[in-house]
Amino acid sequence: MEIYSIRPILAVVIPFICALLIAVTGEKNRDLREFWTLAASVLGCMVVISMFPHIYSGGKYIFTVAQIVPGVELGFRVDAFGMFFAFLSSFLWIVTSVYSIGYMRALKEHAQTRYYFCFAACIASAVGIALAGNLLTLFVFYEILTMSAFPLVMHEETSAALDAGKKYLAYTLSGGALVLFGMAMTYTLTGTLTFASHGFLAGHGSEQLLKMLFVIFILGFGVKAAIIPLHSWLPSAMVAPTPVSALLHAVAVVNAGIFGIVRVVTNVYGIELVADLGLLLPLAIVASITIIFGSIFALAQDNLKRMLAYSTVSQLSYIILGAALLSPSSLSGGVAHIAHQGFMKITLFFCAGAILVQTGKKNLSEMHGIGHRMPLTMIGFTIGALGMIGAPPICGFISKWYLGLGALEAGHPIFTAVLMASTLLNTAYFIPPIYNAFFKEPEGDLIESREASWWLLGPILLCALISLIFGMVPMIPYTPLQLARTFLGV
Amino acid sequence: MTWASHLPIIVVLIPLLTAYITPMLGWMDKRICNPLVIVSTSFAFIASLLLARSVLTRGVISYHMGGFAPPFGIALVVDYFGAYMCIVISFLTLMAAIYSREYIAKELHESKTAPYYTLLMLMTGGMMGASVTGDLFNMFVFFEILSISSYALVAITGKKVAILASYKYLLLGAIGTSFTLVGIAYLYILTGTLNMADLSVRLASLYGVGRSSWTLLVALAFFMVGYSIKAALFPLHTWLPDAHSMAPSSISAVLSGILIKVGALALIRVLFNIFQPEFVVETIPVTSMISWMAAVAIIVGSLFAISQVDLKRMLAYSSVAHIGFIILGVGLATGYGTTGGILHIFNHAMAKGCLFLCAGAIIYKTGLRNIDDLAGLGNKMPFTMAAFTIAALSMIGIPPTAGFISKFYLGLGALETGTWSGWVFIGAILLGSLLTAIFYMRVINNIYFKEPLHREDVQRDETPLGMLIPILILAGGCVIFGIFPRIPLSLAEPAAKLLLGI
Numbered sequence: 001m002e003i004y005s006i007r008p009i010l011a012v013v014i015p016f017i018c019a020l021l022i023a024v025t026g027e028k029n030r031d032l033r034e035f036w037t038l039a040a041s042v043l044g045c046m047v048v049i050s051m052f053p054h055i056y057s058g059g060k061y062i063f064t065v066a067q068i069v070p071g072v073e074l075g076f077r078v079d080a081f082g083m084f085f086a087f088l089s090s091f092l093w094i095v096t097s098v099y100s101i102g103y104m105r106a107l108k109e110h111a112q113t114r115y116y117f118c119f120a121a122c123i124a125s126a127v128g129i130a131l132a133g134n135l136l137t138l139f140v141f142y143e144i145l146t147m148s149a150f151p152l153v154m155h156e157e158t159s160a161a162l163d164a165g166k167k168y169l170a171y172t173l174s175g176g177a178l179v180l181f182g183m184a185m186t187y188t189l190t191g192t193l194t195f196a197s198h199g200f201l202a203g204h205g206s207e208q209l210l211k212m213l214f215v216i217f218i219l220g221f222g223v224k225a226a227i228i229p230l231h232s233w234l235p236s237a238m239v240a241p242t243p244v245s246a247l248l249h250a251v252a253v254v255n256a257g258i259f260g261i262v263r264v265v266t267n268v269y270g271i272e273l274v275a276d277l278g279l280l281l282p283l284a285i286v287a288s289i290t291i292i293f294g295s296i297f298a299l300a301q302d303n304l305k306r307m308l309a310y311s312t313v314s315q316l317s318y319i320i321l322g323a324a325l326l327s328p329s330s331l332s333g334g335v336a337h338i339a340h341q342g343f344m345k346i347t348l349f350f351c352a353g354a355i356l357v358q359t360g361k362k363n364l365s366e367m368h369g370i371g372h373r374m375p376l377t378m379i380g381f382t383i384g385a386l387g388m389i390g391a392p393p394i395c396g397f398i399s400k401w402y403l404g405l406g407a408l409e410a411g412h413p414i415f416t417a418v419l420m421a422s423t424l425l426n427t428a429y430f431i432p433p434i435y436n437a438f439f440k441e442p443e444g445d446l447i448e449s450r451e452a453s454w455w456l457l458g459p460i461l462l463c464a465l466i467s468l469i470f471g472m473v474p475m476i477p478y479t480p481l482q483l484a485r486t487f488l489g490v
Numbered sequence: 491m492t493w494a495s496h497l498p499i500i501v502v503l504i505p506l507l508t509a510y511i512t513p514m515l516g517w518m519d520k521r522i523c524n525p526l527v528i529v530s531t532s533f534a535f536i537a538s539l540l541l542a543r544s545v546l547t548r549g550v551i552s553y554h555m556g557g558f559a560p561p562f563g564i565a566l567v568v569d570y571f572g573a574y575m576c577i578v579i580s581f582l583t584l585m586a587a588i589y590s591r592e593y594i595a596k597e598l599h600e601s602k603t604a605p606y607y608t609l610l611m612l613m614t615g616g617m618m619g620a621s622v623t624g625d626l627f628n629m630f631v632f633f634e635i636l637s638i639s640s641y642a643l644v645a646i647t648g649k650k651v652a653i654l655a656s657y658k659y660l661l662l663g664a665i666g667t668s669f670t671l672v673g674i675a676y677l678y679i680l681t682g683t684l685n686m687a688d689l690s691v692r693l694a695s696l697y698g699v700g701r702s703s704w705t706l707l708v709a710l711a712f713f714m715v716g717y718s719i720k721a722a723l724f725p726l727h728t729w730l731p732d733a734h735s736m737a738p739s740s741i742s743a744v745l746s747g748i749l750i751k752v753g754a755l756a757l758i759r760v761l762f763n764i765f766q767p768e769f770v771v772e773t774i775p776v777t778s779m780i781s782w783m784a785a786v787a788i789i790v791g792s793l794f795a796i797s798q799v800d801l802k803r804m805l806a807y808s809s810v811a812h813i814g815f816i817i818l819g820v821g822l823a824t825g826y827g828t829t830g831g832i833l834h835i836f837n838h839a840m841a842k843g844c845l846f847l848c849a850g851a852i853i854y855k856t857g858l859r860n861i862d863d864l865a866g867l868g869n870k871m872p873f874t875m876a877a878f879t880i881a882a883l884s885m886i887g888i889p890p891t892a893g894f895i896s897k898f899y900l901g902l903g904a905l906e907t908g909t910w911s912g913w914v915f916i917g918a919i920l921l922g923s924l925l926t927a928i929f930y931m932r933v934i935n936n937i938y939f940k941e942p943l944h945r946e947d948v949q950r951d952e953t954p955l956g957m958l959i960p961i962l963i964l965a966g967g968c969v970i971f972g973i974f975p976r977i978p979l980s981l982a983e984p985a986a987k988l989l990l991g992i
Contacts, residue, residue: 065973066973066974066976067975067976068895069826069898069899114938136898139889140894143888143894144888147883147888154939157939157940157941161939162935162939165935166935169927169931173924173927177923180898181916183898184901184902184904184905185905187902188902188906
């Protein structure tokens with residue numbers, strides 16, 4: 001059942017209004033400015049939550065703003081998958097806002113108004129992407145996201161940051177151009193862009209054309225999804241402040257790319273058509289290469305945030321692999337991993353930020369013994385890292401289990417082997433830092449350091465706790481796994 | 491006959507009559523000029539809106555001057571496209587007029603106030619006339635009016651470089667007008683008429699008939715070259731960067747925002763109103779030829795813009811690229827493509843108008859023209875720079891700005907052709923917008939992310955309100971018409987369909 005409601009647009013507009021209020025308030029009244037962020041994040045999340053029951057029972061919310069081309073409106077259409085991503089972004093915004101306030105004030109960062117303004121705009125567009133009812137609306141918010149994340153990459157204004165910003169724009173705008181091309185092509189073929197439950201491209205165009213179009217879409221969205229070899233903007237973007245790396249470059253921005261790919265596979269092409277065209281195996285192979293090489297690159301990093309970035313590259317392709325294998329288990333595992341990866345990775349980034357704030361250290365080789373001085377932070381880090389490896393009872397295990405199962409269901413056990421290899425590699429780069437943190441003695445200025453303030457610690461522990469809960473009781477309602485299964489109807 | 495039926499002549503007469511009154515009143519008191527121009531342009535704008543409404547309700551309006559029926563009398567023919575152009579012209583001129591009050595007081599010597607407004611109104615009258623005329627010779631006359639007044643406006647500051655730029659513009663412009671005059675002569679020899687509707691009927695019988703068809707082709711070639719110079723279509727754009735960067739910024743906004751589009755309008759009139767779409771699309775593939783030229787213009791114009799150091803010169807080269815987008819849409823001669831091209835006339839007018847007005851505001855406040863010197867302006871002039879950023883995003887074609895809509899329509903139009911060249915064109919459109927991103931993002935980076943040279947420069951020092959208001963209106967328009975594109979499309983779409991006869 002579809003209900004026409006303003007809730008979707010509210011969820012998008014609230015962060016935008018918040019951004020304007022932040023800009024108006026400015027540096028003069030910092031507490032009020034931070035209040036807007038917190039208030040809007042809570043309010044936005046509540047609007048999203050209010051859509052839960054209806055969506056969960058299989059309904060949809062729709063809202064139309066204005067017609068753009070005949071047959072295609074700027075409009076929203078909320079289904080379980082969109083709901084899922086919207087909730088993830090808006091909920092993690094609350095957590096990250098709290099963390100941001102602690103982080104930015106502790107480091108006395110400059111241009112904080114611009115920072116909060118762009119952050120709110122990013123969240124608004126991420127929610128917009130999630131709730132979009134057609135490819136055009138998705139693209140509109142996708143591009144707004146590109147532009148509003150760009151000042152955050154450049155935040156430091158050092159030459160490294162400026163270069164990273166240029167690189168980021170060059171990659172993402174080119175990707176956007178490809179998506180636009182694919183979208184124009186799709187519209188020319190079918191006369192519509194509205195997402196349909198089983199796709200709408202079937203029966204249009206030649207097989208050759210559809211295959212080429214698919215490659216264009218994957219390349220276009222693949223830039224943000226950081227598929228190797230389109231990933232290199234992501235490690236460079238780690239010059240951004242840590243909350244940005246945490247929420248945007250581990251969750252919102254990169255998952256927007258993933259989200260686009262999943263939408264194209266399920267709601268534009270339709271699963272059957274993609275399977276008929278024989279496009280899945282190549283996609284799965286690309287994802288596997290990214291999984292393996294992302295982990296190998298991560299092994300070579302000493303900078304903690306860069307290591308996490310390569311880990312993100314690798315983990316994101318789990319989701320693509322899940323979509324490419326196309327068995328019920330792999331799909332639900334992949335979709336659930338969007339949230340699982342988000343919670344675990346955000347924990348890890350928060351830890352990296354807390355360490356930076358307290359000790360000024362960015363490199364793993366300088367963090368020996370940090371576990372003695374910042375035990376709670378490092379416990380959070382350990383939970384996140386173990387989850388990334390896929391150790392039970394943390395939620396990373398759940399997604400990996402379903403993905404592995406799905407690979408077997410799909411009749412491609414080789415991909416289960418890829419997952420196992422990745423697990424080994426993950427262990428290889430996550431265990432040494434944990435070992436060094438707890439089993440080596442702190443030296444130098446680390447001896448003096450201590451735990452960060454609760455503004456930073458609270459979000460770390462909360463996200464770590466949620467990762468644990470999702471891993472221990474995945475069968476209760478409204479967990480990522482359950483939402484994924486609702487969306488997929490399995 | 492009610493007064494409303496005289497609207498076609500009213501929209502032309504308001505600016506022309508104002509042009510005659512201005513020097514007289516300005517002679518008595520210079521301060522009257524600006525309010526007078528603002529009021530009369532507002533009336534012209536309202537009249538254009540009413541004209542558009544009556545075109546939308548009643549269809550194409552044919553107005554006979556003095557009641558003499560064509561082909562003997564002079565006819566004004568207002569179709570959707572003409573009404574659309576009138577709105578764009580009067581709207582942007584109004585913005586420039588509001589902006590001029592404070593800008594001109596500083597930029598120009600006091601003695602030039604009255605000539606400035608006189609020329610501005612004369613130019614507007616010429617543009618309005620060219621949009622609504624149904625007679626080829628009248629088109630030529632209006633083009634002379636608007637060209638000559640624009641030559642003078644480019645040189646009005648009296649600086650040597652400006653005079654030189656104006657001279658270059660004048661030389662090429664004169665070549666353009668003489669080419670069109672020769673074209674008109676050829677058509678008159680062939681048919682004995684200059685009325686556009688009449689011409690199209692009489693020419694239809696001549697397509698492919700022995701010798702006379704050569705005369706026809708030569709006439710077409712003369713028109714193409716002549717009006718391509720006026721529209722600054724690559725490679726006939728060489729006058730534009732000098733003229734548009736040396737003129738006062740309010741004039742640059744009008745020149746880049748609408749004047750070159752009137753050249754595009756003339757091209758459209760020749761291609762689709764005088765010659766039949768079937769003739770120029772299929773028999774002699776002129777449209778495909780200009781599409782290729784336009785695709786080259788998009789790429790080359792953007793590449794030139796990337797290499798500029800002067801902000802206004804960069805904006806001028808960007809116009810060379812964007813006239814390419816418009817002409818490409820026209821040349822595609824498909825429903826979406828031509829709609830996109832016509833829509834881009836409006837979208838580009840808003841964005842480029844806004845950008846030139848912002849550039850003027852920067853010069854007004856700081857005297858800076860060099861892109862590398864703009865560091866720190868984001869804190870100094872936050873509203874102006876926010877408007878600049880929005881307009882720049884519209885030029886790049888980032889949603890939800892208006893530029894995205896026209897880019898999308900042009901892309902759809904390119905694919906609609908269904909040929910391999912359509913793929914090349916959409917490639918040019920996308921590559922062009924990426925190149926556009928390179929040079930606009932460079933400016934935005936300097937404004938917001940670069941360390942300013944002098945710390946004391948970053949004190950808040952916003953543009954005066956009189957100049958800021960038109961800037962903000964134009965920037966707001968870029969967003970509003972990006973979210974609600976149906977508003978301009980309600981005219982642009984029927985305009986394209988009528989021109990193409992589909």
